[in-house]
Amino acid sequence: MISSGSLGLVEAFPNKIPHKPDYSHPKGTSPWPKYGEKPNANTPEVKAWAKLVDWSKVPKLPIRKVKSPGDAPECPKHDVPKSDCWWTCTGCYAPDDVVDCPGKNAWGLTFDDGPQPGTTESLLALLKEKNVTATFFVTGMKSAKAPWLLQDTLEQGHHLASHTWSHSGLTTLTNEEIVAELKWTEKYIYDHTGYKIKYYRPPYGDVDNRVRAIATQLGFTTVIWSNEWDTQDWQLEENTISSKQIVNIFKNDLQTLPKRKNGVITLEHDGDPKMITMARTLLDMGLAKGMKPMDIAQCLNDPVGYNAVPKKPEPKFESVKKPQEELSSSKNEPPKSSPIPDNADNKATTPPELSESDSNDESVSNDESISNGESISSGESVSSGESISQQSVKKVSGALPSSNAAGLSVALWTLAAVAASLVL
């Protein structure tokens, strides 16, 4: 399962994003929303994304109060109308919310709040050792600091999902801010992996029917976790719970398994070494009780798990001779599929001088496309950086290392990624 990916889709990324201890951009140069702040809703990108929503279908619920930005909302003293179906304060699930795994003993294994350099690698090693896959609900802001971990996670067969950009309580945000949180994260992951996220988990489980109506129209499915199966491991970081207490909570949960018709989805995190140690303990406990750990796509019998996946790129330019023969003999051949989604505009496949990786000089070129420019570290191919837009894709055939099959494959894959990014 691990080697080929739980979904049977993932191959090694030919253009690996370099592992850098600090992936931040020089001040003011990043096209991405800032770390630790909710994305600005008043930008051309967000305005364009907001047009994807039929706002007449979004209920006009109150924007919930919050003590400090980024926190979970405060629950009001008065009753919340049932029609709001606000999970955080009333425990209400909507029919479309994913809460449990349907299969008996199926165990939807989920880890939130990463990627986190250091601990995410430890978790990946643990899951590899146990030969199981999991879903990683990553935030956009942390992904932007360690995008290579998105690739590493996929390459090891795991499933990526969204945990919003800034980890704010979504019910505390305006409609446009909700759009921004979801779409920026989707775009970041897509631009760096070619996978278009389908599942998202609202931070703190904070979702109501307003948030759902927006997320659903943008193509996302809400995933929470099974009632009582929050492992509370997030408290380890704050030393507000002991490991023994967590083990006891989980032990009690496991005792309810025989009575359950369906499986469960647990909530864990990968931001602290203590959490990884705990993940091992809980994994062993669950396996000993016959639970079957799996990622959310597997748990739901969703054969794809994404709204778009990489597809094999077709060469579109004259300078390429017999590319398929060259590619097939290359160890660094691109994924069997290219990052162009089914709805991609294939007109935009003139090869730009871009790498797919994040960089210090990437720039937003227009309201729908982000380009970047920096050499990539695959060792075979270097492409120079320059921004593009849908109106100005530059001719770059000369930039392709046509005598180098590996480099060519990287360039092809890169090209597809850029073409795909134009349609997000």
Ligand SMILES: [Zn+2]
């Ligand atoms: Zn979280």
